[in-house]
Amino acid sequence: MQVENYKEQIYSCGRCGYCVGGYLAHVCPSRFIAGFESATARGRMLVARALLEQKLGYSQELMSMVFTCFLCGACDFKCSQAAKIKITEITRAMRSDAINAGVLLDKLIPGAKTLSESKNIYGESSTKRNALLPRRDAKADLLYFPGCVITFKYPQIAYNTLKILNAAEITFALLGEEEWCCGNPFLFMGMLSEAKKFALHNVERIKAKGVKTVLTSCAGCYKVLSQEYPKILGELPFKVVHITQFLDGLIDKGIIKLKSSYAKVTYHDPCEIGRYAGIYEEPRNVIQSIPHLKLVEMEKNRENSWCCGGGGSVNIVHTRLALSVSELRIRHAEETGAKTLVTACPSCVQMLELASKRKRSEIKVVDIASLVLNALKL
DSSP: OGGGGHHHHHHHOOSTTTEEEEEEOOHHHHHHHHOOOOGGGHHHHHHHHHTTSSOOOOOOHHHHTTOOOOOHHHHHHHHTTTTTTOHHHHHHHHHHHHHHHOOOGGGGGGOOOOOHSSSSSSSOOOOHHHHSOOOOOOOOEEEEEOOOOHTTTOOOHHHHHHHHHHHHTTTOOOGGOOOOOOOOHHHHTTTHHHHHHHHHHHHHHHHHOOEEEEEEEOOOHHIIIIHHHHHHSSSSSSSSEEEEEHHHHHHTSSSSSOOOOOEEEEOOOOTTTTTTTOOHHHHHHHHHTSTTOOOOOOOOOOGGGOOOSSSSSHHHHHHHHHHHHHHHHHHHHTTHHHSEESSSOOOHHHHHHHHHHTTTTOEEEEEOOOOOOOOBOO
């Protein structure tokens, strides 16, 4: 049992409530929307404890509860000020142990099968990666890794990113049809052996390109490539950079210059580059480098940011819960008076765009590369 590795932490939970409320009131989006104690971190610690003591066993019903967690890391941040319990790691350990016990939620089986067979979450042919983003074999130090959501649902994000790279006269490579999903959905589901297969494939293909840096526009891909792959495979022979870091560097060095935009925007921190990687200032630097563009922060920002609703496979298992969380984030954006919500992850774009439409909101959701391209002096 992987949960066994966290026994000391699990028993150290004193149910203080930091993971439930505190500064800016509500911490856990699942707890706020669903209202159940089992949706809180301290509730899941009781479940983990019961599993250790064999008072509970893995079942569809139990795992449905465990999958109310978005793995957004908000409880980890709050608990770091109290008991320093690695709550999301323990939640992932429960999911992995469930897989080892032969329990995969029925709602997740089709997606897991699709990903295993087609190497992407949409069941699309790998050749479409070439059709959308033609493979480049040019000798380059940089490789662009767009990921599944961008390639098959939001290719414009990739096109805009590549236009910026071309404007900066940066040579780059692509894997094309050799690119597989980063494996994040498998990690969400607890399917670690499958995630390792995908990690091995992608790392071998990237190594074959001889690049020094991998650039990605997806927060999930960034977290997996930069943090999970080294855990699975050891130290990597390349550096992983998120588009916000990359753009911040280009602007700071004067490689690209931006023109004025007289608008008001707000920014949503994706969990996987925010709380998991501490990338808070870079996207704000990028936004504020556009002359006359006004950035207005939502009340819940940076470490206290609200999840978009797209994490942890909750949008598959508990769709209404995920949509409610997304719609609340749109309300947060509306409260700023901004008409544009900028973010830096295609999954966040997808969830927030859907929520804005469902609420008939005037909020327009924009990826940060699109924002920069529109302001680029060509």
